[in-house]
Amino acid sequence: MTGQPLHAAIIGGGITGLTAAFYLQRRLEDMGSAPRLALLESEPRLGGKIRTTIRDGFLMEHGPDSFVASKKGAYQLVQDIGLENELVRNHTGQAFIARGDRLYPIPAGTMMGIPVRLWPLLRSPLLSPLGKMRVVQDLFWQRKEPGGDQPVGDFFRRHLGNHIVDRLIEPLLSGIYAGDIDHYSLQALFPQIHQLSKNRRSLIRAMSGAYAHVRQAPAGKAQGQFLSFKTGLQSLTARIESRLKSCTIMKGSPARAIRRQGGHYRVELDDGRTLDACSIILAVPGSAAVKLFPAAGNAISPVLLTPPTSVANVVMAFPQGTAGMSLNGTGFVVPRGSGHAITACTWAHLKWPHVAPNGAALLRCYIGGPHDAQLVDESDATIVDTVMADLRHLMALRETPAFYQVTRWKHAMPQYSVGHLERLGDTRRTIATQFPGVFLAGATYGGVGLPDCIRQGEQVAHDLVDHLAQRNLLNSREASHVD
Ligand SMILES: Cc1cc2nc3c(=O)[nH]c(=O)nc-3n(C[C@H](O)[C@H](O)[C@H](O)COP(=O)(O)OP(=O)(O)OC[C@H]3O[C@@H](n4cnc5c(N)ncnc54)[C@H](O)[C@@H]3O)c2cc1C
CATH class of the missing domain: 1.10.3110.10 (protoporphyrinogen ix oxidase, domain 3)
Structure with missing residues (x-):
């Protein structure tokens, strides 16, 4: 690293890291301090669990499909990046619950x-x-x-x-x-x-x-409570990325280790490069944070007491619609021990009409979780066969999908077990005292929903600038770069 250390290195380019980078950049600029920021992401793309693809007129979400409208931070971010005209609200309708081979309306x-x-x-x-x-x-x-x-x-x-x-x-x-x-x-x-x-x-x-x-509210008549975007959730992360003009974005650049180096932190990348930064935002899953920063690992480990679970998302496209699907509604969930592998199924084309061409159907099913983790490791064909067998029983579905995509999310669903908030409080206090300038944010810690991750990203940006201001680390306009 030459020149001054970065104001911050943000590790992890999911929604949490992106939000943190966006508000950090904005706040530093507002304070007249030229931002020295780097965002490191191990994958070749940003967005983390947010992943949208489009094929033959079907818009497919492979991770989250929407966020709760009532939580303010998410809507505020959408406004701040000028994307509110792209928002779409879900259509409401009856949701069902499986019992035996039948679907019952949720009261x-x-x-x-x-x-x-x-x-x-x-x-x-x-x-x-x-x-x-x-x-x-x-x-x-x-x-x-x-x-x-x-x-x-x-x-x-x-x-x-x-x-x-x-x-x-x-x-x-x-x-x-x-x-x-x-x-x-x-x-x-x-x-x-x-x-x-x-x-x-x-x-x-x-x-x-x-x-x-x-x-x-009468069943199915209320206003939809979820928001997404006309071109999918990935438009959110793509727009934030396009707004990060004063932040060096390093995709395909996994951080390998973080060490304390005098008054700042040194980030070592997998490819041997290094970055020096006054402060660090760890916006990676907790298990990754522990490996990356072993010195802080003891403080972080308690929040991982119950390991994250694995699921797979199966998106299936039916261009001619689904004759067996005479039901009207938004989808169903399946109780544990029901004999079915599917845990939930969204009739995505009914909940979000923009995701499929007219007359076509798009189904999104989930399998896995703590009681059926091994199914997630099966081949795509086995998973789809299993899902289709359930759908034939539960929905009398006769068609086969024109195409499907299986996305595995291994150890990706954080589990907040009893005592989580207390353990998290201890972790934050230890990190603040022993590793000043290191901030933790993301689904492992303060809420798994997108609005929770956005709120945390904004909060750490705010806390980090306060930290830099208190230590007079904001003023220099000297540029810096990665070795
Ligand atoms: C299948 C699924 C469906 C969901 N549905 C919904 C929903 O409908 N609505 C909702 O609100 N929430 C939903 N969630 C939850 C929500 O999507 C996640 O909690 C949220 O996206 C997590 O964001 P994050 O930025 O904290 O973490 P991530 O998205 O996991 O981002 C972390 C990033 O860090 C990167 N990284 C890891 N290690 C390193 C390293 N060493 N160096 C550099 N980068 C690294 C990863 O590649 C990743 O991009 C869903 C989650 C899943 C898995």
């Missing part, structure tokens, strides 16, 4: 399976009479909440009974987090519900008060 007035309105749930054939009675008991029984964190599964089982958890809540949550509901941390995943339950005896009454909009 209206539920949020992630938790009843906010009781009547539709009581009329649903999904639960047994005993299961329904157990849910209703929540209105009358007083349960003492244990202090501190607890497993999500325990919490819902105590309030609503095992039956609704196993048939409704577990498959919906596993569809999002690909983990085990009996290990998830309530504090980390559902802080609002955790808070509500402290103040009210009945979970249903508490939810009903806090989520009145769900109580009032």
Whole structure:
């Protein structure tokens, strides 16, 4: 490295690292300090888990397909990069849940399976009479909440009974987090519900008060709550990349090691080059961060207590539509132990009409998770055969796809187990004291959804500039470069 050390080296070019780079560049420029930034990404492309491809008029998402509209940071970023005119909102419709070989509508007035309105749930054939009675008991029984964190599964089982958890809540949550509901941390995943339950005896009454909009909305008629882009989610990362004019972007450049070097940090790349930087943003998955920066590894390891799980995403295109798919809706989820390999299936062309040509169908299925990890390692053909067998049973699907794409996400779904927030607090405190100028952000730490990653990226950019300002490291305009 010649010249001054970089203000920051950002390791990892997923949405977290990209957001951090964007806001760092902006804030440094706003303060009149010429940014000295480098973003290192091991893959030849940026975006991390965000990956969109287009083929024969089908727009296929291989990782996330959208983000929750109500979380502010994501929308703010979209505005800041001038992409709001490209936004599209999902079409709403009935979602289903598998039981045996049939699909049952998810009762209206539920949020992630938790009843906010009781009547539709009581009329649903999904639960047994005993299961329904157990849910209703929540209105009358007083349960003492244990202090501190607890497993999500325990919490819902105590309030609503095992039956609704196993048939409704577990498959919906596993569809999002690909983990085990009996290990998830309530504090980390559902802080609002955790808070509500402290103040009210009945979970249903508490939810009903806090989520009145769900109580009032008829099934399938509400406004879509998710956003994506006309040309796919990758337009988000592509636009951020195009805005990073004052940041050296190094694709296909894996960082190999980070070491402390006097008052700054030295990043060694796989190809032997080095970079010196006053501060580092580690926006890589936690397991990669531990290997890269062994000195800080002991502090980071506790947040990886429960290893990330693996899933595969199977996108299948049907140019002539799907005759067997007479159902109208947005897709279905499958409870654990149902005998099916699919954990969730989105009827992408109905949820997002722009993703398939008129009259055609695009299905997105998931397999894997903690209870079926070995299937992810099978060949594409085996995975697709397995998925198609399930779809034939569950949807009476007769056609075969014109083409498909299987994307494996190995050890990619972080698992926030009980005590996650406490362990994370300890990790952050240790890093701040022992490695000043090193910042952790991304799905491993403060939330897995895209808006959570964006919020973290923006926050570390802010914290990092404060750190540099406090140490008078912002002023020089001298250029620097990589050796
Ligand atoms: C299949 C799937 C579906 C999902 N669906 C949704 C959804 O619909 N909505 C939603 O909000 N969220 C969803 N998520 C979650 C969300 O996509 C992720 O949490 C988020 O994209 C993670 O972003 P990140 O930047 O933290 O990490 P990543 O995207 O993993 O980026 C980290 C980057 O670091 C790079 N890297 C690793 N090691 C090194 C190294 N040594 N040197 C340099 N670079 C390195 C990697 O190549 C990668 O590009 C989904 C996730 C998956 C896997």
